[in-house]
Amino acid sequence: MRQRSAVLWPALVLLLAAAPACARRQADAPAAPAAGAESLRPRETTVRNVTAHPIGYRIYPAGRPEAVETREIAPGAVDRFPTAVALEVEFNTGRKDATYALDPGSPYSFRYDEGETIDLFLGSHGRADAVDLAPWVPTPQAVVDRMLELAGVTDKDVLYDIGCGDGRIVITAARRYGARGVGIDIDKSQIEASERNAAAAGVERQVKFVDMDATKADISEATVVTLYLLPESNALMRPLLEAQLRPGSRVVCHNYVIPGWEAKQAQAETMDADDGDKHHIYLYIR
Template sequence: MKRAVQALLAVVFLALAVLAIFTGRTGRDAENRIDLVPRPGAATVFRKEATLRNVTKGPIVYTLLPGPGRTAPRTRTLAVGGVDRIATDLPVEISFDNGRRTTTYLVHPGRPYSFRYDESRVIRVYPGSHGRQDAADLAPFVPTPPEVVARMLEVAAIGPEDVVYDLGCGDGRMVIAAAKTRGARGVGIELDAALVEQCRAAAKREGVGNLVRFLHMDAAKARLTDATALVLYLLPESLEALAPLFERDLRPGVRIVSHDYKIPGWDDRIVHTEVLPAEVDRDHRVILYRMPEKR
């Protein structure tokens, strides 16, 4: 009898596991899917989802405000690193207390967002983050102005002998400029598939398709052993998270030039820093590092 019950439980467990694999829903994902207007019997009511990812260092409590078809607010707690998937075909208002005041944001279906810190360590909702659980969330897409790109390449003395990597390359402008203006080869790594398409089209348009390539992958999983220079525009916590990768793969003498943000704990490797005058939109900082001899 005991054996029969055990066998039955094993079969049920296996069936549930197979179901989870085929529907792509782990327990955690399912728990984080929020159907705003659940309709009994309908497995998929909405075609789209807005994803909200928590890349802060603490849980986030936020409220989904009432909207079309829903009268009551719903309060959620999103764990560190967690992703909520809000199934909706209409924009949804969310609000949360960022420690200073209650702020409200409109999140749109089909787009990813993240809760992350701004430069003053205040938590805000940022668009453009990928909202994926299997990849590092390095920064939302905010392009570096062309004048700043040009100065970064100049400061790092990029030339035809260089292989320039941009981790989180956005629309590819940094490696494309490195190829076009300095004859360097380049590798851009980007997680957003639509941006990778843009990069490849832009490289072709600019006539540097033979010098640059773009990889659609998580930059945190990249191999950088052939890089002679990195150009970066990532958040400080992302630079900190990537630092072990730099230590592992980069050879002595490799230059790293970063837009705006320093690599935490690397001040002794800075060889140059400058603030570009605010002629573009605001001040932009350029920081140049050089990899030391291996200890």
């Protein structure tokens, strides 16, 4: 797991403050456990530490603080809690005490929030052998359309979406511009949804969806890459983009910049979408 650099940090703080529509989704405020929930099959709730510091926290089944467990999680580690009921987690963000409710079977990550504070966010998977690049949050279709326009996608392009979710970017590039495309996601259910969506759009012969950790992918045939990942994940993907993409390839990011690629930025714009948020798009030329 990458350690945040002190140089990078001020830029990220500004970026987060400036990016209202983001892929971060916080854990929920505590809720009462559902009646009869104890009879449900236990599912694995995971808590990951994506920060550079050890984090102490307390965790217990919702409504049963007497069963509290006190833990410290090292940077990069993943704690696992098989549970049939919601869990409550308490920690200090660096500024205040916080308590959140965790759903059985869901992945969560301690990440840096604005300033030096730490918060708990929904993640996408609990695998210890792979980085959690971002939770599943779809790019609104109008933003997808504009990202592809800005990149000038044509039928000569091969577009890779890193963390493709339901495949909408790859499928739109294939349907609207005749491009070939590859979507990579670590969540098998997203890959299956992408394949169904591609078939429904009639572009299944132009696109491929791969269930794998995108940080280990071969993307060297890509002429266009799209990213809607957290800022620290864009930074993590940067060496792979630099090592594998040919000069002239376009990289389009939704909401978050690629730190260190200021000189490669060709265009940046902000638009509204039907979710009521402002969305930022950044176009880079490798």
